[in-house]
Amino acid sequence: MKKQSFIIRYSKALAATALVSMALVCSVPSSAAASEAKRAEQRELFRKAEYAAKRGRLAEYRRLLTQLDGYPLKPYLELERLQQVGYLANEQRVLSFLEQYEGTPLDWQLRRPWLTYLASQGEEQRFIRDFRHPGTLTHRCQLIAAERNQGLADAPFIKKVDAIWKHGFSVPTACNSILNEWADLGARTTDKVWQRISLAANGGNPTLIPYLTGLLPENLRYLGDLYHKVRYSPAAIYSDRRWRGVDQKREAEIAAFGLQKLIWANENLALKAFDKLSQKLPFNREQRQQIAAEFAVALSLKDHPEARVWHQRVPPSALDERTLQWRLATYLRDRDFSNLKRAIQSLPAAIAGGAQWRYWLARASQLSGDELGANEIYSELAKERNYYGFLASARLGKPVSLEREPIDVSLMELEQVRNHPSAQRAYEFIQLGRFVDARREWNHLLTELDGEAHKAAALLASEWEWHDQAIWTLAQIGHFDAINIRFPMAYGQLLTDSSNKVGIDPTWAMAITRRESAFRADAYSSAGARGLMQILPSTARRLRNDNISYRQLHRPEVNVDLGTYYLSRLQNRFDQNHVLATASYNAGYYKVLDWLPQSPTPADEWIEQIPYYETRDYVKAVMTYQQIYYLLHENQGNLFETLEAMKIQPSYD
Template sequence: MGSPSQAADAVKKSSQAKSYVNKVTAADLTDSDRTFMELREAAKKNDVPRTQQLAASLVNYPYDDYVAYFRIKPQLFDSAGGARADTIADSQVLAFLNQYQGSALADRMRNDWLLVLGKRKDWARFDAEYPKFVLDDDTQVKCYALQAKLAQGENPTKVGIDARAVLTDPRYYGQACQELVPALAGAGGLSPSEAKALGRAASEMGFDTMARRVGGEDPIADIVKAAKADPAKTYKEFSRNAARYSKENQAVAWGVIGQFLAKSLDSNADDAYRLQQELGYNELLSTESQEWKVRAGLRAKDWTLVKGGIEGMNPAVRTKDPAWTYWYGRALAVSGQNDKARENFELIADQFNFYGQLAREELGKSNHAPAKTKVTDQEIDAMATRKGFVRGERLYAMNLRFEGNREWNWELRNMSDKQLLASAEYAKRISLYDRVVNTADRTKQEHDFSLRYPTPYRDELSPIAKQIDLNLAWTYGLIRQESRFIMNASSSVGASGLMQVMPNTAKYVAKKIGMTSYTNERLSDTGTNLTLGSNYLNMVLGDLDGSWVLASAAYNAGPSRSKAWREKLTSPTEGAIFVETIPFNETRTYVKNVLANATYYSAVMNGQVQSLKQRLGVIAPKVASQSELP
């Protein structure tokens, strides 16, 4: 819950607001709710007998659509999660789609059925259903759609162009994309070299069986394997033996070696990528190799490689992440093309993310919070009766966040900015702070950054931060990223609470600060979690010379890793480059978000417009050191 003063303000907003604070809790759940939760778990395992049994016992349950979905869905997939090709559930699916058309769950059912239809190669029915799939966010479904076009005689060259935009991440290929690539290559829509490149991308991620299915035998498969295991040794050996390979294979091998050298923060990565750049074949590099080529150039301050690496990227990769627009602008500025550099910065300057902030600073603009758009009590009250919000709140009470988010987000579709802000304010009044953030984050022209960057628990957190002289804006930026203010949030590795504190870390910090009565059960207490998390963050900051970049990275990945990444530096490096070259994808994204959040929290809480570049600072090399911090 928020502070007493915040709660009081919320209640004063309208008479109806008084009902908002009485949010549904686990204590309100019935025996039927618990059976429903059990049904959901059985459906996740595609346990047909169990789901049939449980669904039959939930007569007249309010969420009849979910009961029906959880009963039908396991009939569409096998125990390993693969789509079945039989027609046993077709009539049930059609009846469901007809009865619940237009709902979030119907769209999910259509997603499931499209996977079945694709596996069955029932292209006529697939083509009839695919245009009705609203979210269209499943890579496998996209690959089946391309298979359908190919099977029905569409020009393979055109299908290949569309496929290149879809096939950027092997983690989401599934069976459909693994079938698509060899079929396209056989029809001439992809060259044999392009098919091998897609297979190699899978191999780089450890999907060796997938790699062979997609691209067949790869002449540099051994080099890929060796580079993953020991990139430095592979670099030396290939330097001696490269002439044995064709020009194309030399180029892609250097790209693979460069990628794994760069991920090891090895300075030879720049050299490996330079050799690849001279040979060409940029289009045959995986997404990972293309992106790490730019990062290797940044780390080495090789702006020529940065510029060439971005220009050689798959357009679908280049335009997806504002990082590449920003760094391309920086590379242009280094080469004296200032007008073109400004054009690139302008492309992302209206984004409120890490690189949008940096782009604005390059243009001489400040990162202030935009003017606040106000919504009326009437507009907020109208959200209390929205079906998706009412259903979502009940699902959240059952701790079914995936389903709750689906209902909530479906309700947000096609809303105006003011409706989104009213929805965010409603979420705030019922203490669903993650929905506050995610809903307010969607606005395009009208904003309220006090909702995008809310400060719940401020009465509890402020005294803690003040006592240890910890920057409150940064702390809030970290909590927003860690838990979205979900008090009962927990991670797969055991971190819990607002600040996602690990039990061993909590014990260590409790001992250090003299919290003698601490037990792990107390980690779920708001005040305890904030006390231990804040003190640990402050300890990490002190241990890392006051660098918010290094401390943010350490909070996510551990102090030893943050120090090891700094120790790899050969010269002082601007903070933005250090962040972009963090080897862990999760930590790299985490640090960007925490520091970008901190900039806006400072503006929201204090009215202070601060420079993100100044927050990032310059990271200097430092010799190896030991720390007792966990």
């Protein structure tokens, strides 16, 4: 499909009229389609037709199909049938369908089984004709094999198989034949084997290393064995007998890898190992920078006296967000504001201009006695709508900035997006409660739209009360000023009633929900958390003293009842300190107990020293979102004044 252009402009007067008219726009996805009542009837017919297709009730299926002309999801019924019938006998129907819906979510749901079928039948020419990138790894290997059989020359064959080989994980068995031929051509060099060993050790599957080690020349196999040993036991790098000196360049790679792991397990041994190995092995510049950065972060987190030494070894060109964060934490932990100020002033301008560094430059200036300089920075920062801007406003005793910019799109732009086939299919899947299918269609829609039309798409999703996609769509184009769309009052009554019942601030519960799921009731995480407030089943069991199913956790009223109650318990355990309760909601109660300071510490300093970057960012985001919701609820005042005056205590009994 060709990308459609949706950039249509009106005069200001007409645009204003269109914007006023938006509130009157019916939420039916196409103005030319049947009435909503007719659509509701078609949805029921679609459910029945889909069921009939899956059960092979062809007469019933065909009868229902005649009543679904013009219904956006009708192609999915054809897809269901094509997935069930004999393929070559229906090749023209398959090809016609793939051509019509190429690039859409419908395409791959048929193309994948079609390609698998062609490969199983040895239909190489058809496979080559119908393959589309990227495909699965299995299909890519089958494509290369088919092309090779059809005359692909050695050089392009080797190049294509090189890309398959470059994986830190095992490859499908369908790749074995081309990998064997590739090796027979002499393309499996020592460097390529070593590259894959490195990928397997660094984030891949380390159990692959022994097999790959057997592919190395005999005199280098000790390197593979050593990499495998260090991957599981980094202290092995300290043993002199392991370094044979046969290939010092690769030994240095293993040592650098091991040092970056050992520093977390045993910092004193790691420091001694570095001193010894740096004299024995030729670490290159990149390896030394990586070691310095990892040592700086790990030693800062462990409050080791040599942390600053290692921070100074990280050159400006190698600074990243993680290293900078722990450089800041080290100065804050030492309360060394004079050196913190100098360190920030020495940062590259692109980094020092960030809100975080401007705030801490102001704080360092203030605590070093430069009140005037601090206030000048605070005044500029207070104009911004973010965590540090709100903190700066609190330091000045001023109201926070909440600049808003409504989305400016014409009614015609909105209707053009609404009438896009993927938008119509997404809407219907929403009505059917099939949100995975809806998101798949929505993601395709966004690839079809020009940048400006994303604003109309976000407005449309908001109109449908599909808040997570409205928020995500605006984030994709960096449009952060449409506050009412980015911070909707979704589930407002439910969150307010549940919060009031357990005695917590409803804006806090709303901020937590916005951060956890963006108001996506069917949200789930890799850790198993579910629903609006991302409740773990184990947490639900503790709170209810009963088993709670996944299905129940996806029910908003159950999820919010559990989430608000859990927040109230955490807040009570921390003597009504909602900052610590927020951190606990993300990281766990006992983790936060471990992070409590040894002496009373200003809350803004403590937050910057939270060891988990996810929890650190989470707390900042929730505090920011709560302030925004507080103002959107027509409240006045800066909640950050409480945060600015807060001290985190060593214990909460």
